[in-house]
Amino acid sequence: MTAKVQSVGFIGAGMMASAVMEGLVSKNVVDSSGSIICSDLFKEALEKAAERGFKTTEVNRDVCEFAVDAIIVAVKPNAVQTVCRDILAVENKTAVIISIAAGVTLEELERGLPGRRVVRIMPNTPCQVGEGASCYSLGTLANAQDREIVEVLFGAVGLIREVPEHLINAVTGLSGSGPAYVFMFIEALADGGVRAGLTRADALKLAAQTVKGAAEMVLKTESHPGVLKDQVCSPGGTTIAGCDELEKGGFRSATIQAVKAATKRSMQLGHVAEIDITNKYNL
Numbered sequence: 001m002t003a004k005v006q007s008v009g010f011i012g013a014g015m016m017a018s019a020v021m022e023g024l025v026s027k028n029v030v031d032s033s034g035s036i037i038c039s040d041l042f043k044e045a046l047e048k049a050a051e052r053g054f055k056t057t058e059v060n061r062d063v064c065e066f067a068v069d070a071i072i073v074a075v076k077p078n079a080v081q082t083v084c085r086d087i088l089a090v091e092n093k094t095a096v097i098i099s100i101a102a103g104v105t106l107e108e109l110e111r112g113l114p115g116r117r118v119v120r121i122m123p124n125t126p127c128q129v130g131e132g133a134s135c136y137s138l139g140t141l142a143n144a145q146d147r148e149i150v151e152v153l154f155g156a157v158g159l160i161r162e163v164p165e166h167l168i169n170a171v172t173g174l175s176g177s178g179p180a181y182v183f184m185f186i187e188a189l190a191d192g193g194v195r196a197g198l199t200r201a202d203a204l205k206l207a208a209q210t211v212k213g214a215a216e217m218v219l220k221t222e223s224h225p226g227v228l229k230d231q232v233c234s235p236g237g238t239t240i241a242g243c244d245e246l247e248k249g250g251f252r253s254a255t256i257q258a259v260k261a262a263t264k265r266s267m268q269l270g271h272v273a274e275i276d277i278t279n280k281y282n283l
């Protein structure tokens with residue numbers, strides 16, 4: 001979808017908000033960066049956003065007054081209920097409220113925002129370069145137009161899917177957290193290349209391009225990744241020797257465990273957000 005939106009607000013201007021804001025501008029979803037406003041308690045975050053041409057404010061209510069299409073809640077899970085109180089203080093009934101907070105359920109959002117249309121979404125940082133992966137669920141009062149806004153905003157910056165809410169924690173464990181696992185893999189591939197004599201710069205480029213190319217093959221051919229892996233492995237050749245080492249190191253099992261652990265952690269975060277507002281967990 002390429003429809004333009006009039007104005008969008010972000011409460012919290014940190015890592016994930018910046019990634020989505022950059023993506024929306026570069027994909028021309030908004031006329032200019034001036035159609036996006038963000039608020040934060042942290043001055044440096046606002047200064048960075050202002051340098052990129054976004055409107056900024058220290059007052060969350062300003063965001064709610066400015067945003068016509070959507071207010072995106074982009075604070076850590078334990079700050080969501082505080083932000084809900086700021087949102088409720090402004091009579092903005094047009095904007096749908098979209099939370100990207102890990103673990104915070106639609107029920108918790110609707111309890112904090114009675115009578116408001118809410119959406120829970122889990123994006124990831126590659127939204128910044130238009131290659132995100134986001135899954136969302138609509139709250140009980142959200143309507144077809146709200147679904148369209150979510151699809152326009154997050155569809156412009158990557159893949160977008162509607163899923164039943166109970167799957168969003170699994171999405172968080174896989175695509176929400178997944179970029180970090182992939183970055184670790186790229187770093188390790190590059191370390192291997194350096195160990196084998198390549199320059200760091202060449203090794204990093206080769207590693208990143210290899211991951212990008214392999215991912216494109218999975219998406220474009222729709223082949224099972226095991227089939228594509230077999231095509232690289234010559235009998236008695238180099239690749240199977242490398243695969244052998246990965247299996248010895250528990251590579252696949254470790255990856256599965258990582259997704260499971262992150263999913264479990266996501267399930268805990270909504271609860272933590274409810275009971276802990278002390279920043280103890282630094283969420």
Ligand SMILES: NC(=O)C1=CN([C@@H]2O[C@H](COP(=O)(O)OP(=O)(O)OC[C@H]3O[C@@H](n4cnc5c(N)ncnc54)[C@H](O)[C@@H]3O)[C@@H](O)[C@H]2O)C=CC1
Pocket residue numbers: 011012013014015016017039040041042045060074075076077079082083100101102122123124125176177
């Ligand atoms: N970083 C990631 O890869 C992803 C993060 N998320 C979710 O996005 C949310 C934000 O995460 P990040 O951007 O990584 O965190 P971050 O720490 O970079 O950004 C959060 C920002 O919110 C600000 N903030 C805190 N309390 C506030 C308040 N009351 N009013 C206004 N601003 C306030 C903080 O100063 C900070 O700049 C989290 O709920 C996280 O679960 C979702 C998908 C991916």
Ligand SMILES: O=C(O)[C@@H]1CCC=N1
Pocket residue numbers: 102172176177
């Ligand atoms: O680590 C986190 O809690 C956030 C949610 C998904 C990615 N980063």
